[in-house]
Amino acid sequence: MKLKQIIRIIEEWAPPAYQESYDNSRLLTGNADMEITGVLVSLDCVESVVDEAIANNCNLIVAHHPILFSGLKSLTGKNYVERTIIKAIKHDIALYALHTNLDNIHTGVNRKISDLLGLRNPQILSASPHKLMKLEVASPEEAVEPIKQAVFEAGAGDLGNYSDGWFGVQGTAGFKPKAGASPTIGKIEHYMSKPEMKLEFIFPTYLKSGILSALRQVHPYEEFDYKLILLENTNQEVGSGMVGTLAVPEETGQFLERVKKIFGCGVIKHTDITKNTISKVAVCGGAGFFLLPTAMAAGADIFITSDVKYHEFFDADGKIILADIGHYESEQFTKNLIADRLSEKVKIPVSVSDTNTNPVRYL
Ligand SMILES: [Zn+2]
Structure with a gap:
């Protein structure tokens, strides 16, 4: 299984767009095209966890805390962060972190x-507010269904336990194609008006570009009227x-x-x-x-x-x-959470790290 397929599964669950601005949830080492033989899941990725991955024939470590948090200006092995990265790269082990994006989803x-x-x-x-957006778009009657299907497939109208959500209202649209236009209906320099539907869809903000490109592919008009509105509404998920x-x-x-x-x-x-x-x-x-x-x-x-x-x-x-x-x-069972999720979706072995990475001891 390719690393990029595993990343897609993870990011559909915990979208990177939901991480905090200071975070570094991402692929940290490795190439998205590499073939993955086994996954080791840990809370932290430290040298001993890389050793455990080597011993278990895992070439992907998925961790909650990103071992790389700020920029490196050299990579010499002078501290545990650099030693961990060097060991992972030397052994062709990919490191992936999902941190505050996993904190911020309701199944995290x-x-x-x-x-x-x-x-x-x-x-x-x-x-969180500002995580939802509304699309309003005018559509001729015959394009209503294709538009609905296209934007639903791109993730619109899917909130909580409901999918395929939309709102529509009948209205009238008018326009005059200018010289150079190639209108689907109407004639150059002739004003026309006709009944149209205004469709509304709500979706998570990070899906915006995918939804717009889906809309562009199915909307029959050369130019069409649409509006994107960033919502104050909180997203309960x-x-x-x-x-x-x-x-x-x-x-x-x-x-x-x-x-x-x-x-x-x-x-x-x-x-x-x-x-x-x-x-x-x-x-x-x-x-x-x-x-x-x-x-x-x-x-x-x-x-x-x-x-x-x-x-x-x-x-x-x-x-x-x-x-x-x-x-x-508080977070130790995050590795079980991630491993359970991955095990359901991938066919390669997924194991939970046995290493206790807690740096704190109690007397
Ligand atoms: Zn933490």
Whole structure:
């Protein structure tokens, strides 16, 4: 199987367009045309993970955290990042990272955490605005169906549990072809007006160019009227963190013990137990402190995340329990999430790395 086929499968699930601006989710080493024999999935890609890939005959490592995060001006092996890259290249191993794009989709990192905790009806905690666009286009009656089919195939009208969504309204269009035009209907220098349909479709912004080119291929007119509108509406399938409810409220101490066990935490750092029972739970794998106000506004009893600093714990202010379960601990099952997804779609072996890449130890 070619690397580019695997990348297509990954990116249809976690579109690179959903990564944060500071991120580097992409193919980091390797050539998209290379033949892949086996995939190793890890949270981090470090030298020991490359060794594991070599031992297991895997020539693709898919990791959540990109080992290359900023530009390299030399590649001499002076630190673990350069040594990892050099080892991967020497052994013809491709490295691919899907990081904040996997954090930001509703079937990503936070969904995995929510499922492990048994949260019901998990929803994105902070859904992103400006990730949806609307296309409005005028069409003669006979082109309505071909246009609908073409833009649906390119990904329009597909939101939540619904597909093939559109809106149409009858109107009147008028135009006068000038010299040099080759109009599908009408004559040069003759004004004409006729009934037309205005069609509307909503789609994720990153699909814009594919949808426009699909439209151009089927629209019968030489020039046609269309409008693209960037929507303020949030996309409920894209954004940070997740919030859900426990099937049965749990006593807080018991709930924290359960979290500690599920995630194998050396320690959980948390604020005062200001609630006796936990019902609504907000989560964000990795560094999620920025979501604390959103978790409070959502009415969560507890916010589970990591990388919380001393002064940030004060901000819980008795209104919510803020719990830091550790960065690795919170995201460790991301490798299972990715491997499960890939195993369903590819025919080559996909294995989950056995290497514990957590750089933090507890006494
Ligand atoms: Zn992380």
